[in-house]
Amino acid sequence: MSTVTAVPLRPTKRGVIVAIWIAVLAAIAAAFLLAAAAPGDPVSDFLARNKRQKGVVETPSGLQYQVIAPGSGPHPTDTDVTLVNYEGKLPDGTTFDKSQQPTPLPVTGVVPGFSEALKLMSKGAKYRFWVKPSLGYGGPRPEGAPPMDPQMEKLSKNVLTFDVELLEFLPMETVRRMQMQQQMMQQKQGGAPGAGGMPGAVPGAGNPPGEPAPGQ
Numbered sequence: 716m717s718t719v720t721a722v723p724l725r726p727t728k729r730g731v732i733v734a735i736w737i738a739v740l741a742a743i744a745a746a747f748l749l750a751a752a753a754p755g756d757p758v759s760d761f762l763a764r765n766k767r768q769k770g771v772v773e774t775p776s777g778l779q780y781q782v783i784a785p786g787s788g789p790h791p792t793d794t795d796v797t798l799v800n801y802e803g804k805l806p807d808g809t810t811f812d813k814s815q816q817p818t819p820l821p822v823t824g825v826v827p828g829f830s831e832a833l834k835l836m837s838k839g840a841k842y843r844f845w846v847k848p849s850l851g852y853g854g855p856r857p858e859g860a861p862p863m864d865p866q867m868e869k870l871s872k873n874v875l876t877f878d879v880e881l882l883e884f885l886p887m888e889t890v891r892r893m894q895m896q897q898q899m900m901q902q903k904q905g906g907a908p909g910a911g912g913m914p915g916a917v918p919g920a921g922n923p924p925g926e927p928a929p930g931q
Contacts, residue, residue, distance in 0.1 A: 758847060761806060761874050765845055774835075778828050779845040783878075786840025791833050791884040796821050798883040799833075804876045811870060817882055819890070826851050829877065836881040844877045851875050 766773050770781045791797050797820050803812040822833050828850030836842055848854070852863075853871040863871060885893075 758872075758874055762845070762847060765874075771845075774831065776827070776831060776850060777847050778831050778850055780832060780835060781843045782840070783843060784839070784841040786837035786881060788837045788839075790835065790837055791822050791881070793823050793830075793834075794887055795884045796887055796890045797833050797881060798885075800880040800882065802878045804878075805869070805873055806876070811866070811875075821887065822884075826854060832877065832879065833881070836879070838881055838883060841878070841880045844879065846875045846877065848872055848874070 762773075762777070762779065765771060765779060768781070771779055772781070773779045798817050799814065799820055800817055801812075801814050802810055804810050820829075820833070822830055825833070826846070828844070828846035831850070832842065832844040832846070848871055851870070852867060852875075
């Protein structure tokens with residue numbers, strides 16, 4: 716019968732083991748400090764701070780909102796046109812867009828974040844929304860779209876704050892019939908198309924030059 720003889724390792728001094736562990740812990744601590752000191756993503760940092768504010772709710776998509784006045788009744792759907800007052804601001808508080816009068820906006824005619832926001836509201840509600848770039852102007856662009864101008868480039872990289880008041884909403888088909896009736900009446904009377912109210916207003920008044928309705 717053969718005997719297998721293990722070669723014993725030379726014992727290590729206790730002080731050497733302690734020194735090794737101290738070096739390992741020091742390396743871990745240094746890595747943690749470097750990660751903490753590294754500049755973070757300003758969008759993620761802003762949203763993380765903002766989410767901790769009282770009354771701020773974040774949806775699964777990452778849209779954040781705060782109810783200023785709840786309103787009442789049903790919510791708009793993708794087949795509706797809303798009539799809203801709104802103001803859009805950059806994180807530094809600069810206003811980049813503001814409705815000059817109640818503005819009609821199709822729920823599906825704006826960027827995903829603004830569309831989702833509208834569908835959370837009821838008639839008479841006032842909400843504040845924070846739209847991150849991927850849900851706003853920083854989302855996918857159609858193939859062949861022209862380059863963004865500097866203003867739009869800035870909007871596409873920031874969280875945008877919108878204060879929105881929902882005044883009314885109607886089915887798209889109803890709005891189209893109203894527009895047709897209004898146009899027929901104006902043609903008979905020899906007048907020009909109106910610029911006020913839901914049927915005749917032009918969506919996106921006051922938007923950045925060359926751009927569609929807010930968030931569109």
